Amino acid sequence: MPDYVLTPIGVLRSPLTRRADAPRQGREGAPDAWLEVAELFAAGLAGLAVGDVLIVITWLHQAQRDTLQTHPRNDQTAPLAGIFATRSPDRPNPLGLHRVTVREIEGRRLKVGPIEAIDGTPIVDIKPALAGE
Amino acid sequence: MPDYVLTPIGVLRSPLTRRADAPRQGREGAPDAWLEVAELFAAGLAGLAVGDVLIVITWLHQAQRDTLQTHPRNDQTAPLAGIFATRSPDRPNPLGLHRVTVREIEGRRLKVGPIEAIDGTPIVDIKPALAGE
Numbered sequence: 511m512p513d514y515v516l517t518p519i520g521v522l523r524s525p526l527t528r529r530a531d532a533p534r535q536g537r538e539g540a541p542d543a544w545l546e547v548a549e550l551f552a553a554g555l556a557g558l559a560v561g562d563v564l565i566v567i568t569w570l571h572q573a574q575r576d577t578l579q580t581h582p583r584n585d586q587t588a589p590l591a592g593i594f595a596t597r598s599p600d601r602p603n604p605l606g607l608h609r610v611t612v613r614e615i616e617g618r619r620l621k622v623g624p625i626e627a628i629d630g631t632p633i634v635d636i637k638p639a640l641a642g643e
Numbered sequence: 644m645p646d647y648v649l650t651p652i653g654v655l656r657s658p659l660t661r662r663a664d665a666p667r668q669g670r671e672g673a674p675d676a677w678l679e680v681a682e683l684f685a686a687g688l689a690g691l692a693v694g695d696v697l698i699v700i701t702w703l704h705q706a707q708r709d710t711l712q713t714h715p716r717n718d719q720t721a722p723l724a725g726i727f728a729t730r731s732p733d734r735p736n737p738l739g740l741h742r743v744t745v746r747e748i749e750g751r752r753l754k755v756g757p758i759e760a761i762d763g764t765p766i767v768d769i770k771p772a773l774a775g776e
Contacts, residue, residue, distance in 0.1 A: 514702050514765070516647040516736045519727075535773065547727075551735060553711040556725030564727075567700075567738055569647050578686040592689030594652075594680075594697075594769035602684060603649045603767045605700055607740070609776055632647070634736045636727035640668065643742055643776055 516569065518632035519554070520547035520618075526628045529572050533626045534583060535597070542613055542623030545633055552618040554636075560615060565643065566608040567635040568627050573604030606631070609639055649702065651765035652687070653680035653751075659761045662705050666759045667716060668730070675746055675756030678766055685751040687769075693748060698776065699741040700768040701760050706737030739764070742772055 524543035526532050533540045545566065547555060558564075577600035579590045593601045606627055614621035657676035659665050666673045678699065680688060691697075710733035712723045726734045743755035 514649040514651070514704075514767070516649060518647070519735055537773075551711065551727075554726040554735070555728070556712060556723070557728035558725065562728075565740060567736075567740075571647075578684065579689060590689070592691065593687040594684075595688070595690035595695075595771060597770055597773070601768065602652055602687070603700075605738070605768050607698060607700075607770065607776075609773075634647070635734065635738050637730055637740065638728060640670075640730070640742075643740075 516634045518569065518634060519551040520545055520633040522568065522627050522629065522631040522633060524627065524629040529628055532628055536608055536610065536624040536626050540624035540626040542621055543625050545620040545622055547618040549618065555618060558612060558615065558620065560612050562612045563639040564610055564612060564622065565637045565639050566610055566622065566625065566633060568606035568608065569632040569634050570599040570604035570606045571632060573599040573601065575602055575604060577601060649767045651702065651767060652684040653678055653766040655701065655760050655762065655764040655766060657760065657762040662761055665761055669741055669743065669757040669759050673757035673759035675754055676758050678753040678755055680751040682751065688751060691745060691748065691753065693745050695745045696772040697743055697745060697755065698770045698772050699743055699755065699758065699766060701739040701741065702765040702767050703732040703737035703739045704765060706732040706734065708735055708737060710734060
């Protein structure tokens with residue numbers, strides 16, 4: 511099968527700078543952070559508003575892509591699980607899904623949260639969350 | 644910024660064969676379909692079970708990637724919206740998110756649904772859905 515190439519549309523600016531410091535999920539105490547969308551893609555933000563609930567898709571750039579099984583939540587006493595049965599960032603295509611609320615908008619910068627991804631994480635897509643998603 | 648390369652982990656086998664026939668969202672009458680995961684990634688499925696609720700991430704291979712604004716739901720009377728304020732498949736990185744339930748498992752084939760993506764759509768990730776997602 512062919513490969514597919516993602517173009518980052520922006521980057522995350524977060525107070526979290528190390529993977530070891532990041533909560534495992536946004537709802538586990540993650541901070542707010544800024545999505546800085548590149549000028550080239552800024553027209554795609556039209557219509558977004560404070561209070562919107564979004565799904566942000568990131569490229570988890572520090573992930574290991576050759577992992578197929580892992581101990582969930584890095585608990586070595588837990589049985590190994592297939593990576594597709596976990597939310598581990600270490601997976602063949604290291605895409606992160608983050609359900610966030612828009613807190614502020616300044617031009618092509620959106621403050622969102624909570625989000626557990628670290629500073630410098632590339633953003634590859636932004637979508638409105640559907641009800642129940 | 645650099646580009647990032649996705650490797651398909653499998654392919655969708657669906658009775659839907661044309662984009663024009665596909666519902667806009669799974670919950671709008673979409674059928675069940677089979678995820679056929681490649682042998683190379685089959686170990687990643689360990690632990691998945693019938694009844695699990697998953698987020699399937701697809702590569703919407705028929706999408707147009709140069710679209711930044713669109714009329715939501717292809718309604719030409721609706722005002723133009725930024726692509727990141729819509730779920731249109733036409734977007735810079737044409738990733739589809741599909742919340743599905745596992746109906747059957749046969750080795751490395753998973754029957755899931757409802758899912759509105761068309762036959763032959765590449766699958767790039769599978770994750771367990773979090774509560775409220």
